Amino acid sequence: MPRLSEVIDALDALWPPARAEQWDAVGTVCGDPGAQVQRVLFAVDPVQEIADEAVDIGAQLIVTHHPLYLRGTTTVAADHFKGRVIHSLIKNDIALHVAHTNADTADPGVSDALAGALDLRVVRPLVPDPTDASGRRGLGRICELDHPQTLAEFAARAAERLPATAQGIRFAGDPDAVVHTVAVSGGSGDSLFDMVRSAGVDAFLTADLRHHPVSEATQRSPLGLVDAAHWATEWPWCELAASQLDEISDRHGWNLRVHVSRTVTDPWTSQLSSRLSSPGAPN
Numbered sequence: 686m687p688r689l690s691e692v693i694d695a696l697d698a699l700w701p702p703a704r705a706e707q708w709d710a711v712g713t714v715c716g717d718p719g720a721q722v723q724r725v726l727f728a729v730d731p732v733q734e735i736a737d738e739a740v741d742i743g744a745q746l747i748v749t750h751h752p753l754y755l756r757g758t759t760t761v762a763a764d765h766f767k768g769r770v771i772h773s774l775i776k777n778d779i780a781l782h783v784a785h786t787n788a789d790t791a792d793p794g795v796s797d798a799l800a801g802a803l804d805l806r807v808v809r810p811l812v813p814d815p816t817d818a819s820g821r822r823g824l825g826r827i828c829e830l831d832h833p834q835t836l837a838e839f840a841a842r843a844a845e846r847l848p849a850t851a852q853g854i855r856f857a858g859d860p861d862a863v864v865h866t867v868a869v870s871g872g873s874g875d876s877l878f879d880m881v882r883s884a885g886v887d888a889f890l891t892a893d894l895r896h897h898p899v900s901e902a903t904q905r906s907p908l909g910l911v912d913a914a915h916w917a918t919e920w921p922w923c924e925l926a927a928s929q930l931d932e933i934s935d936r937h938g939w940n941l942r943v944h945v946s947r948t949v950t951d952p953w954t955s956q957l958s959s960r961l962s963s964p965g966a967p968n
Contacts, residue, residue, distance in 0.1 A: 687939045689780050690718035692725070692746060695933045696782060699926075700794075704814075704822075705787040710752040715771060716780020722746050725930060727923040728946040729916050731781060733766065736773040738946055746780045748926065750788060750795070750919050753781065788922060790814055792821040795871035798921035800828050802846050803869070803890070811868050812880055825870035825877060825891075827884050836862045836888060836909040843890060843911055847921075850914035851953040857899055858909035864888045871918040878902050892918045916951035 693713055705711045714731075724744040728735040731753040739747050753767055763772040774781055789795045790810075800807050810823025817823065834842065837860035844854040866886040870877055874891025875898040881889045882902075888909035899910060923945045934941035 686721040686723050687937065687941070688718065689716050689720045689722050689746065691937075692722050692930075692939075692941075693718070693782060695930070695937075696748065696784065699929055700784040700787040700791050702787055704790060705785060709786045710755050710757070711783045711785050711787055714753050714781040714783060715774055716746065716782070717778070720745060720778060720780070722780075722941065724942040724944065725927075726944045726946055727927045727930075728948070728950065729919050729923060730950040731770060731783070732950050733770055733773065734948050734950060735946055736770050736779070738948055739779050740773065740777050742944060744779060744944065746782065747774070748782050748784065748930075750783070750785060750922060752783045752785055784926070788926070789871065790822050790824050792817070792819075793925060794822075795919055795922040796824070796826040796869050798925040799869050799871045799890075799918050800826050801925070802921040803828075803842060804831060804846070805829065805867065805869065806831070808866075811870060811877060811884060825868055825874070825880075827886060828867050828869060830865060830867065833863050833865050836860050836864055836911075839864045839867070839888060839890075839909070840911050843913055847913055847917040848949065850917050850949065850951045851956045852914040852917075852951070853956070855894075855912040856910060857903050857912075858888070858907065862887065862907060862909055864909060869918075871922065872915055875899070875902075882906055882908060890918075914951050914953065916949070 722745045725746045726739045726744040731749040761768045761771040763769045805828035808827045811825030814822040840856040864887040867888045868881045868886045870891045873893035890911040892915040894912040927943045927945045
């Protein structure tokens with residue numbers, strides 16, 4: 686079995702910490718570099734349910750997309766929910782490693798996995814990494830559909846192929862507009878509207894779209910918008926990342942057991958449709 690330090694070196698080669706945004710908190714949160722690793726669990730969120738799952742399956746390492754301590758901390762006391770996660774991990778000799786914005790812009794990265802889940806052909810990054818001479822790294826992806834669909838049909842494709850969440854899929858725009866090309870970006874994407882419009886695509890699929898940016902975007906252009914749950918747009922990366930580590934394990938003869946958590950850690954748990962058809966209208 687490999688040591689934790691060897692596995693971390695392999696993960697850092699896939700997603701170099703230096704490529705993370707300056708505000709980000711990536712890398713190893715806890716773990717003994719000399720400890721042996723046999724099982725690895727990939728997940729989006731480093732929450733208690735994932736820590737408990739790692740204990741149940743006997744994992745020695747959790748790799749998550751989201752950081753546990755994004756803004757730092759002065760304590761890991763177990764009277765706080767994040768401290769309880771750390772206590773659970775250390776008590777059970779489980780390391781935690783984070784690949785966040787360094788995985789977003791990787792080749793392949795989070796948006797490649799999202800495009801793959803939707804059966805889209807990746808053409809290029811939406812926001813290219815200027816340090817990548819190959820032009821393959823960067824934030825988001827410009828993609829082509831295998832065959833044209835209406836915006837409503839494309840939204841239905843997303844609803845069918847992304848993991849189910851309480852939010853489901855929302856879309857804005859003409860439901861009958863024909864979609865040939867789309868931009869995708871896992872996670873929160875409404876800061877990318879200018880780049881998406883410049884790319885000239887027919888639709889944009891991302892998450893966490895807010896009222897004002899969407900309202901302005903729909904007024905400015907006929908761009909179709911498809912809004913999925915944040916967790917759902919990033920979970921496909923867990924499967925991609927797990928397959929990458931599996932390949933490395935086979936190459937080195939590590940015989941790792943690599944798992945992907947199916948636990949839904951999207952924070953929204955239920956949804957009710959409004960019954961009032963319009964303000965002031967009778968029920």
